[in-house]
Amino acid sequence: MLSKEQNDRLTRVGPGTPMGELLRRYWYPVAFTRQLDEWPIRRVRLLGEDFALWKTPQGGYGIVQEACPHRAASLVYGVVEEDGLRCGYHGWKFDCSGNCIEQPAELGKTVFMRNVKAFAGKAEALGGMVWAYIGPDPAPELPRFDVFVDPGFVDVGHSMLPCSWLQIMENSVDPHHVEWLHGRYFEFLGAQQGFVAPKSFQKKHLRVGFDPMEWGILKRRVLEGHTEEDDDWAVGHPLVFPHSMRVGGAGIDQMQIRVPIDDTTTWAMFYSNHHPEGLDAYPEQIYPVDYEYQWIDHQGRHIVDYIEGQDVMAWVSQGKIADRTAEHIGKSDIGVIMLRRMFRAQMARVEAGEDPTVGFTRIPRQRIELPCEKKKFGAGIDFALAWLDMGSTRYSPALDTLRKIHLEAARARGEVPSSDEYAVRQPFS
Amino acid sequence: MTEGRLSGSHWWDQDRAAHLADRPRFCPGCGGSVTGSEGISVEYWEADRRVYHTWCSSCGWAGNIVRIQRMVGHEPED
Numbered sequence: 001m002l003s004k005e006q007n008d009r010l011t012r013v014g015p016g017t018p019m020g021e022l023l024r025r026y027w028y029p030v031a032f033t034r035q036l037d038e039w040p041i042r043r044v045r046l047l048g049e050d051f052a053l054w055k056t057p058q059g060g061y062g063i064v065q066e067a068c069p070h071r072a073a074s075l076v077y078g079v080v081e082e083d084g085l086r087c088g089y090h091g092w093k094f095d096c097s098g099n100c101i102e103q104p105a106e107l108g109k110t111v112f113m114r115n116v117k118a119f120a121g122k123a124e125a126l127g128g129m130v131w132a133y134i135g136p137d138p139a140p141e142l143p144r145f146d147v148f149v150d151p152g153f154v155d156v157g158h159s160m161l162p163c164s165w166l167q168i169m170e171n172s173v174d175p176h177h178v179e180w181l182h183g184r185y186f187e188f189l190g191a192q193q194g195f196v197a198p199k200s201f202q203k204k205h206l207r208v209g210f211d212p213m214e215w216g217i218l219k220r221r222v223l224e225g226h227t228e229e230d231d232d233w234a235v236g237h238p239l240v241f242p243h244s245m246r247v248g249g250a251g252i253d254q255m256q257i258r259v260p261i262d263d264t265t266t267w268a269m270f271y272s273n274h275h276p277e278g279l280d281a282y283p284e285q286i287y288p289v290d291y292e293y294q295w296i297d298h299q300g301r302h303i304v305d306y307i308e309g310q311d312v313m314a315w316v317s318q319g320k321i322a323d324r325t326a327e328h329i330g331k332s333d334i335g336v337i338m339l340r341r342m343f344r345a346q347m348a349r350v351e352a353g354e355d356p357t358v359g360f361t362r363i364p365r366q367r368i369e370l371p372c373e374k375k376k377f378g379a380g381i382d383f384a385l386a387w388l389d390m391g392s393t394r395y396s397p398a399l400d401t402l403r404k405i406h407l408e409a410a411r412a413r414g415e416v417p418s419s420d421e422y423a424v425r426q427p428f429s
Numbered sequence: 430m431t432e433g434r435l436s437g438s439h440w441w442d443q444d445r446a447a448h449l450a451d452r453p454r455f456c457p458g459c460g461g462s463v464t465g466s467e468g469i470s471v472e473y474w475e476a477d478r479r480v481y482h483t484w485c486s487s488c489g490w491a492g493n494i495v496r497i498q499r500m501v502g503h504e505p506e507d
Contacts, residue, residue: 001445001473003464005464006464018466325445325449329473330474331473331474337482341469341471341482341484344468344484344486345486348486
């Protein structure tokens with residue numbers, strides 16, 4: 001239980017709020033590179049503010065406030081030129097640093113121009129996405145996590161959800177929900193609707209643990225029938241502070257990214273790099289596969305017959321901003337408590353004029369490896385196929401390609417799926 | 430708090446006010462405030478014990494503060 005004041009401090013992300021100031025010390029994906037190649041300017045909303053994002057003719061990216069400093073027309077309807085973005089209304093032009101470099105209709109333009117500046121952030125491409133930083137200079141490094149730079153076949157499901165990013169992050173340090181939401185509830189749905197829910201999610205949690213680390217919080221679990229020697233405890237997987245969770249297993253490495261669009265809207269992405277053991281070549285990709293996963297039906301009911309749809313139900317049904325003054329949390333929620341404390345401590349650092357110490361780096365690195373279990377829930381090809389068919393990947397236009405990748409890798413490893421349906425399928429090559 | 434949606438909180442407003450009144454206001458380490466902007470105090474339950482996990486931004490003290498109704502010694506053997 002929190003006081004209303006503390007809940008507000010943890011959930012308000014706009015400019016000038018304590019959490020908003022902390023979150024502005026980090027990079028966020030705001031678009032796919034594919035989208036900027038199809039049309040070079042795009043409106044993006046991040047942390048309660050609107051921006052114009054554009055791709056320069058040289059191949060870089062710029063991001064400035066959406067409202068033109070002249071008379072507030074949208075720069076999204078501007079003209080991309082060699083040295084900047086020109087407003088479509090009166091032709092004022094801004095470079096990637098926000099400097100006004102042309103005011104075609106003005107006299108004595110040098111003095112007036114020097115006095116006008118648009119707010120500009122920074123934008124870079126990584127892993128087929130354009131990432132933005134809208135905090136104070138100097139910007140930290142954009143962390144190049146393994147999942148974004150390693151070879152593999154990349155598939156990204158995403159949707160805009162009507163809730164605070166914080167309740168999604170709290171779910172990332174709540175291991176017990178797996179055996180109930182994805183275990184018992186899924187089994188119940190299967191019994192009602194005539195399908196077999198994945199067994200690997202039904203195992204009881206015997207022990208959970210949380211360790212603070214450089215990039216966030218490392219989460220561990222011991223499941224029934226397993227020991228502390230198994231990957232789920234010995235390795236675990238991390239909440240990546242402040243907006244992601246790294247998870248994986250069976251040749252799938254995933255970053256779940258929760259972009260705080262504003263206080264009550266989150267862009268929730270499942271960025272998956274498929275590289276199962278047994279294969280060293282994958283179908284060629286110019287861009288990652290990207291698509292929207294469905295989470296609500298035409299009657300406004302949650303779609304809950306797949307893993308992420310169940311998570312979305314839990315996140316969104318808590319309300320736009322969960323009322324934490326009315327909660328009753330217990331010892332099994334200690335991961336949630338640890339995360340709230342970590343946010344509060346990092347907010348205090350920023351309030352004191354210091355850099356955050358978690359999930360933040362000024363050291364350039366080509367690849368940052370995160371700890372993540374390989375043998376999640378002790379399963380192999382069956383786990384991979386369940387991930388594809390019972391997860392948001394079922395909405396992917398590349399679903400069949402992904403099945404074939406995992407089946408061919410399994411055959412190369414000498415592994416056979418237990419389902420006859422998959423045993424007869426042909427590999428992709 | 431939750432716009433356009435009843436969270437049920439109005440059903441136990443009195444209880445909620447009592448819980449908020451019980452929470453620690455000052456750090457056991459330095460005496461600084463741990464409410465509002467100066468720290469964080471999260472109440473959770475451990476069986477019948479109400480525990481306030483508390484962190485002070487002034488001195489960095491962190492720990493659990495437990496509200497008790499009665500001092501209890503050894504449990505009687507069956």
